Amino acid sequence: MIRRTISAAFAILLAAHATAGAESINAGGRDASADRPFVVDAVAEFDTPWAIGFLPDGRMLVTEKPGRMFLVTQGGEKTPVGDVPEVAASGQVGLLDIAAAPDFAKSAxxxxxxxxxxxGSTRLVLASATLSTLDGGVRLIDQKAIWRQTPAGGRGHPGGIIAFDPEGQHLFLTVGERQLGKPAQDPRQARGKLLRLNLDGSTPSDNPQAAQGGVPAQTWTTGHRNPYGLAFAADGKLWLHEMGPRGGDEFNLIAPGKNYGWPIVSNGDNYDGTPIPRHASxxxxxxxxxxxxxxxxxxxLAFYNGEMFPQWRGSALVGGLAIGALLxxxxxxxxxxxxxxxxxxxxRIRDVAVAPDGAVWLIEDSEPGRLLRLTPK
Known part of the structure; x- marks a missing residue:
């Protein structure tokens, strides 16, 4: 199969005039598996790991979907973190993303x-805590659930990806539509949304719909399906990727107040083969x-601005679950x-992160899943 990237203009044209043959075109670059510019070192193993969160000193926090969290050195030494809250772990849900606060060096x-x-159901939660290393152990203290999905319920697609703005003043959180579709367009439901919050979970006064209160006040963008990547580029632009249905995985530039169309439009089709109108319509x-x-x-999703791979500076690095690849x-x-x-x-690659020294780290979505360090050849 010939692989090539579809530009924005060509993507719209293709979506508007799609044929069965056209749908086989894949937005992909060259297959570089035989010529990777990096060495891969397996550092540690985990039970279905989900996310990597680097600390300023180069250590990292790694979450496991069943509900465990570890403080990990770059040499692979794992210390369990105590007092992690109970999670509902099944399918796509469980313990998800993790990130150090912008002022972690001061606040921990x-x-x-x-x-x-x-x-009887489940809901997505965003929490904060202090990472305590007193008495020789590591545990979470001063825990606070600062946001909860409203209303509760739904199946998979929880989202839960965390990003901080470059000024370190606001937190962004992706919320999946939980396989329910239509609530992604309901402004009253925290499903299929990207939220913008203050660091304590309160609502910023300059959000697009701050005066409306509730979920609308917290919403930055709407119409998302299953967003599992969120990151700021060096130029301050915010990017989000999300999984499409049968085709149509998306890489979106985020602008406040915008609607990205799910489930009304998509560049993929329903799982039963019935078509979904394209964005061009x-x-x-x-x-x-x-x-x-x-x-x-x-x-x-991570943007690369490190020293080890200067040829990658400004690039976005994305894990591929279905294709078992790094993009x-x-x-x-x-x-x-x-x-x-x-x-x-x-x-399957579940998460991508860049260490303070510029090395790239990946985790595999498997049991056991390895923590991998990528350095130049």
């Missing part, structure tokens, strides 16, 4: 997301600047994203 605060039991919705057919099932997305002179490289990794 961390933020993490998880799915908890709720009246509804220009009031924001179209992705890059999408994939067939899917890659993107998970994890590099480059940007053209006008900021147009384009898949530049695709390196086969042999396992």
């Amino acid at each position: 605060r961390i933020y993490f997301s998880y799915v908890e039991p709720a009246d 509804r220009p009031e919705f924001e179209a992705p600047l890059l999408y994939w057919n067939p899917i890659i099932a993107p998970a994890g 590099r997305i480059g940007f053209g002179p006008e900021g147009q994203p384009d898949e530049a490289d695709r390196w086969e990794m042999g396992e």
